[in-house]
Ligand SMILES: Nc1nc2c(c(=O)[nH]1)N[C@H]1C(S)=C(S)[C@@H](COP(=O)(O)OP(=O)(O)OC[C@H]3O[C@@H](n4cnc5c(=O)[nH]c(N)nc54)[C@H](O)[C@@H]3O)O[C@H]1N2
């Protein structure tokens with residue numbers, strides 16, 4: 235579609251800013267967004283919208299957003315042509331790769347890649363071309379523990395049970411605040427509406443959180459929990475289920491291994507032993523267990539507060555153990571598996587059995603932490619750069635990431651990035667991280683790209699497919715992110731800065747077509763891949779691959795095999811999306827474990843329980859425990875440059891309970907000094923009884939105003955970087971995930 239200047243038209247797009255995947259109705263004037271509204275006809279969001287969605291207008295027109303490649307020499311930046319930019323990347327990276335080998339260039343992939351078709355489809359091409367063992371992403375400051383537990387239990391890392399929130403009678407939610415975050419690993423627009431509906435039909439919401447969050451305020455019951463103790467709390471629930479004869483697994487009973495092992499492991503976690511540790515009394519723990527067991531349909535759901543902690547994998551695992559033992563796994567109103575239109579690791583290949591997941595196949599150079607599904611824990615990144623020796627990282631590629639604000643021990647990482655020989659960033663801002671780059675390659679604006687939530691429709695509460703085409707052409711001098719990534723892949727593969735990205739794209743799609751016809755049980759099994767490629771010939775780039783995935787996916791037309799099936803053409807004709815219905819039971823077909831069973835007590839997890847047991851008797855010193863929080867108008871670190879989102883009352887504050895404030899001598903509106911083993915900062919105090927005594931909270935993603943960044947609005951309200959306090963030595967050993975919640979700190983008046 236081409237926009238001519240001056241014309242006004244209405245277009246529909248999925249919001250790319252968070253996991254909720256809301257439908258937007260945009261009024262465009264020429265290339266500009268005049269108005270953003272919720273799309274009332276969207277099959278999933280029905281008009282729901284949050285303030286960030288509206289801010290797409292300001293994001294598109296932000297004068298600080300980069301629109302041309304930038305090259306840095308010393309402290310000065312210059313705008314260059316795309317050809318010159320890629321030539322500079324080649325001059326910078328190739329000598330490092332030639333002299334020191336592939337591992338000498340690291341890559342970090344940030345969160346927006348998961349919201350972006352180009353990132354989803356072409357990062358892997360770049361990763362493969364680079365061939366470095368030093369691959370990092372935001373996954374190890376986020377959901378890696380859930381991927382490990384789901385992978386071990388069900389056989390693939392994204393086989394994550396999703397609470398069937400629209401049909402459940404009882405939702406037990408831990409460490410999540412969807413009223414602010416709009417949900418995660420549980421794609422659904424409009425949590426407030428869905429929670430209202432749950433309560434209106436007589437259901438109950440229980441929120442377990444060291445803060446009385448907005449979600450907790452809307453709940454029937456809120457339990458304060460000591461940070462980092464969700465695993466013992468959930469174990470005590472499991473203990474109660476066994477002790478009171480409440481285990482009843484329903485239809486999945488014949489598909490479960492390891493129930494006896496779980497019973498044995500839970501013995502030490504009597505509610506009486508756990509209560510003083512987690513701060514929830516034993517009677518409440520037992521009642522909570524009985525309520526989950528007694529509800530006609532219940533689901534346990536946990537998110538980032540339970541992942542970014544010392545026992546992240548154990549907590550993530552126990553969530554699904556409780557779902558399974560109470561008969562709520564894989565049944566309507568319980569926790570179910572999505573079946574995505576583009577297919578996934580648990581829709582292809584032999585049904586009901588697989589090779590399971592593998593990780594820990596190699597270790598990081600300096601600290602020896604295990605590889606997780608191809609990447610290393612990001613807590614290792616700084617040391618891999620600043621520790622000399624064979625295999626030291628000397629060059630870096632970042633794609634849509636801001637690890638200087640988002641990962642632990644960020645003071646050290648900031649210094650490490652400054653010491654690199656060469657760094658290239660694919661990013662839309664010159665921010666705290668990309669200011670260290672030698673070259674920044676900024677992708678096109680969101681209107682000029684297509685959108686399809688490949689990742690989140692795998693984790694959605696209904697089966698949904700919704701495609702947004704580009705609604706304006708690339709502006710002169712703009713380059714699509716897909717092309718940037720392909721060109722970078724050509725450079726690091728040694729093909730040269732001038733090599734044709736289109737030729738590489740052809741290779742990529744040919745490889746995927748080949749795989750599709752070889753996949754057992756696929757709807758194109760045994761066909762000639764050239765026949766598929768010919769049928770796709772009118773498209774290229776992300777759309778061509780997406781069409782292939784849709785047509786060979788579980789609802790696909792199989793290139794003629796089922797003419798009523800899905801294809802990109804079908805989605806193009808449905809601008810408000812296609813609803814493929816509520817989740818359906820999928821066990822045993824969804825399983826990809828070697829045994830073909832749900833592994834309720836996988837060995838690596840069972841072995842980690844001793845560490846948790848030991849923590850029950852650990853003494854406590856006088857430290858406060860630091861947790862994070864999210865605000866509806868933030869998006870991790872990168873939307874603070876939009877005045878419409880940051881104006882108003884200061885949000886980057888330290889929440890302190892009134893009793894603690896009195897004891898520590900800190901006052902509302904005054905400054906406090908917060909010190910951890912790793913760093914310290916001064917932050918404005920907000921006294922509130924919405925936080926548990928003994929716990930303090932600072933949101934992450936702030937700490938702007940650094941020299942060399944170009945964020946004029948953010949610099950005016952910088953806030954502090956809570957991750958200078960996070961300790962890179964604290965991580966969940968099973969997943970390598972960083973501990974970002976429950977960090978011991980000292981607080982005093984500053
Ligand atoms: N203490 C603490 N730390 C945390 C968390 C926490 O709860 N507490 N949460 C963690 C979590 S869950 C996450 S996901 C991480 C996020 O960590 P990161 O992904 O490292 O950080 P973001 O703030 O999401 O930065 C995104 C970057 O992408 C750029 N960008 C935005 N859109 C695009 C685009 O379309 N293309 C490109 N190429 N670039 C784009 C932005 O300018 C920004 O530089 O933070 C983690 N850090």
Ligand SMILES: Nc1nc2c(c(=O)[nH]1)N[C@H]1C(S)=C(S)[C@@H](COP(=O)(O)OP(=O)(O)OC[C@H]3O[C@@H](n4cnc5c(=O)[nH]c(N)nc54)[C@H](O)[C@@H]3O)O[C@H]1N2
Pocket residue numbers: 252253345376408409410411412414415416417418442443444445447459460461462463464537538539540543861862863864865866867868869870871975976
């Ligand atoms: N507005 C907004 N939306 C976002 C983001 C954003 O930055 N802003 N980020 C997006 C991203 S990348 C993600 S991953 C998701 C995350 O989505 P959510 O998981 O919903 O994240 P939060 O809103 O941070 O909620 C986490 C809650 O865990 C609590 N908590 C902390 N420690 C513990 C603990 O030890 N135990 C328990 N039980 N609770 C604890 C915190 O107090 C907090 O209320 O949000 C996404 N959506």
Ligand code: SF4
Pocket residue numbers: 249250251252253254255256282283284285286287288416423
């Ligand atoms: S909730 Fe998420 S997807 Fe919906 S409008 Fe807000 S940022 Fe966009």
Ligand SMILES: [Mo]
Pocket residue numbers: 345372376
């Ligand atoms: Mo995240």
